Amino acid sequence: MTASKNFEVIIIGGSYAGLSAAMALGRSLRNALIIDSGLPCNRQTPHSHNFLTQDGEQPAVIAAKAKAEVLKYSTVRFLTGTASAATKTGDGFTVTTVEGETFQTKKLIFATGIKDLMPNIKGFAECWGISVVHCPYCHGYELKGQKTGILANGARAVHLASLVYNLTKDLTVFTMGKGDFTANDLEKFKTHNIQIVETVISEIQHENGQLSTLIFDDGSSINYDALYAAVPFIQHSDLPQSLGCELTEQGYISIDNFQSTTVKGIYACGDNCGMMRAVANSVYTGNFAGAMVNKELCDQTYAVSAIAAKTSNS
Incomplete structure (x- = not known):
């Protein structure tokens, strides 16, 4: 249970990409909530490779260390649960979990990954x-x-x-x-x-x-x-599409060069929006998404402050 119900950013998915986004936001003093089901796609993989400083480490160990580091930032909260619905509101979004909690946020980051479709082969x-x-x-x-x-x-x-x-x-x-x-x-x-x-x-x-x-x-x-x-996949969560986010022909969430989806205020990072499927890439795109969300929030606050100052001086 999370006491606060209002956040500047909600990150759906708390594995490598989601945690990396949260670190960038925590270091920017953003009030952020991570919602994570605890079912990363690589949970069966014994070791992670090709990631500097963590080569050969167990994926769960990397994730646990990352979570501990991120939650040292007091403005970041972590909720173990599953986001079941998301809707657009006047100035942001409402997110509801399977467990029955409802949250408000200005921005959304989807770090939900993809789901592999296993062939009908025993074993x-x-x-x-x-x-x-x-x-x-x-x-x-x-x-x-x-x-x-x-x-x-x-x-x-x-x-x-x-x-x-x-x-x-x-x-x-x-x-x-x-x-x-x-x-x-x-x-x-x-x-x-x-x-x-x-x-x-x-x-x-x-x-x-x-x-x-x-x-x-x-x-x-x-x-x-x-x-x-080479197995086919689907999006692990259908929430981005329910909000109007477009997918590419390959089935990834469509993003621009700044991790922004086709719906304003919604960003994506990690495996759900690109074919480079690796921990290192998830960490990179998550960090970048967090930075871009913070920039958008800063730009909006800065613009409002400028208008207010101009009005008071006129």
Whole structure:
């Protein structure tokens, strides 16, 4: 329960992007509330990489340290809960939680992330983020030289293959059906000895998320160490769209160069608005979003003060 119901900024989503936005706002003396459900998308990933000073650390440890640092700023509050509704008011927004609390705010920042849509493969979800991964930059070094598969088709498979081949030469592309490749794509695969398997994977055998064997729907199987997968996603929260925020063709929240959405007063940061899916990028975009929200609030206050001063002197 939060005593105050009125804030200058409400941040929905309290993982890396949301906490980073809150730090920028706290250091700017902004009265901010973070609402977080406690379900980050990387909660199953054992280690975070490619982030200076935190390389190899557990994601939950990074988040806990970040939260402790942010809450040292007295103007920032943290609420464990789920935002269920948001509406535009005359001079801001109203946010309601599943738990029944209602808050008022001048500005909104969505740091809500995305939700991966798992394929219908037994064992896939249990391995996601551990030995079935999405990003060579986040996981590739630890998987280098291993027998590796790519679960993708078309341009996504070609893109991943070019990156993963740099890390391991024992590489196979699994298309889950008829491959969708150009003659040039196929020639490149052949040149680099990258196999293409169109047979559908029905199960991933594993131990505590560590892949061991791929089982196919024809009964055959192959032992593998790791699998990169390009899976579809949806927005983790539908609140931005309910407020009128537009999405890109790829399904991300549309933002400008200042993290502002298509609705005035609403900003977005982290995985929900860009394809660079990494902790370091979430921290950067969150920090930038917080700074831009503070600037907008400063500009508005400064303009009002100037008008008031001019009126009193006339």
